[in-house]
Amino acid sequence: MDNWRKSPAAFWASFIPPTLWLLAFFLAPLSLIWAFSFGVKTGITDIDITWTFQQYARALEPLYLGIFAKSLWMAGVTTLICLIVAFPVAIAIVFAPPKARMWLLLLVILPFWTNLLIRTYALIAVLRTRGHVNFTLEWVWENTNGFLTFIGLGSFNLIGERFEPLALLYNNTAVVVGLVYVALPFMVLPLYAALDRLDRSLIEASLDLGAGHIRTFWSVVVPLALPGIASGIVITFIPTLGSYLTPDLLGGTDSQMIANVIERQFKSANDWPFGAALSFLLMYATFFGLALRALLTKREGMGDRT
């Protein structure tokens, strides 16, 4: 690396354009709403920046604390489900033959590249009252009912008088399903990376010394893969916590997450200072998670250098 003074012309020519762009169209907008978060609304579009903490205090009201708690809970449940599902998948990929491994990884990543809106729409088509899941269930119900009638039990209405479609959409479960659907690749990849680095002879040694597969998993694999697990948890949790589209399209009236409340403040409720304060709280939560991840992976880096 050269000192910038050695060739200042080259330095400035390559330094200025991206820096200006970042300043003008990223840092300036963020600073603007940061300032707004310390203001109060004085008219329809007038905001008085009085450097008050009023908006942040309002975010601590039970209603908004509840939404924060709910968002954390939904993101937490999503992360946990992703971890439980992704671990066996990552194990299967790591121990698969090289060629199959490449294909499996590609298959896990590919949905991540399709438009989020389209994936959410695809889920709506599957889950809605007249969607594919309910359609399949109805078919199963009709056949079971036909079979029961056939063997002479039809008059007992053993499986109900008629098929009731399940309400699979517009509730919290639908949001969690949608979030898992979106976030799963985020969890598989770091777990895969961690397990791939793991020294297999340690697993062999554990098995040779008489530990079962389950014991080996908990006492050898999990401790060694811990930094990868932590990394996976953080990078699944953070985008999930701030997700807007999934709760908006799949959730019901009580499935609002922070991002939906922020959107409302900036659009229909037109309360920019409060929305700004909420966005910055969300951002601080994100930074906290990232700092945690940096700390955990740094510890890993000291252990073994790859």
Added chain:
Amino acid sequence: MSTLTDLFSRQGKTKIGPLEYHRRLWLRITVALTLIFLYMPILTLVAFSFNDSKRNIVWRGFTFKYYEKAMNNSELIEAFVNSLTIAFVSTIVSVILGALTAYVLWRFRFPFRAAYEGAMALPVVIPEICMGVALMVFFLRTGFNTGGWVWPFNLSAITIAHIAFSFPFAAIVIRARLESFNTELSESAKDLGATEFQVFKDIIVPHMKPGLIAGALLAFTLSLDDFVITFFTSGPNTLTFPVKIYSMVRFSVTPEVNAASTILIVITVLITALALRLQNRNNMLQAG
């Protein structure tokens, strides 16, 4: 592909070794179920875009009718053209800015370099919603109301926003490529009398090229995939593909939306395949 079918077929021939976890039945079932969960919704969406039925659940025969309908929906076409235009301009600018960022961070030591690097990574990590509302407020407050301008300049605000979140991604990819550059090359060029610009143009940029292509493909898909930031920065009069689809989805599930979505999925898959192919070739070139 045969290896994949091997993976899912039961191999009764040999006993499963202790470390051959991928051959254990319950793991195979988990992997299969996960893949079904990931692909079933997308595949049904694609399949039912060819279904000759308005209700969209029962298969009533193959048809291209909804593609025709989507093609004749002038708003949808306008939105599609707008989104491709945004993605195209955003990609070009993002690659240039990304290459410059990568070059500065790779080549120079300067005060507050770590802080600068951190600031450049911010657009990659902050929640989309925060960036979306910040840009919306910024464009409204600075009076940068491009919605009424003549096409394609009415897309300026969205394009600027897309560049702001895409170029740091491109910078990461391009910088990874620069790490493999042999500095002896640029030093000897300078010894032989090349100017700083000549070294950049004739030696560093050609070396960067695979990174530039990968960064461009990444920027293009990022722009095409984005919904949240586009949603916040597009004015009421600007139609873009995701925003149009969003309003259609809110309204109902129709085969027309399926057809439009399928077209976008095909474009993204093709670009991703191209990116992977290029990356593979590079890896092979490096290894060989």
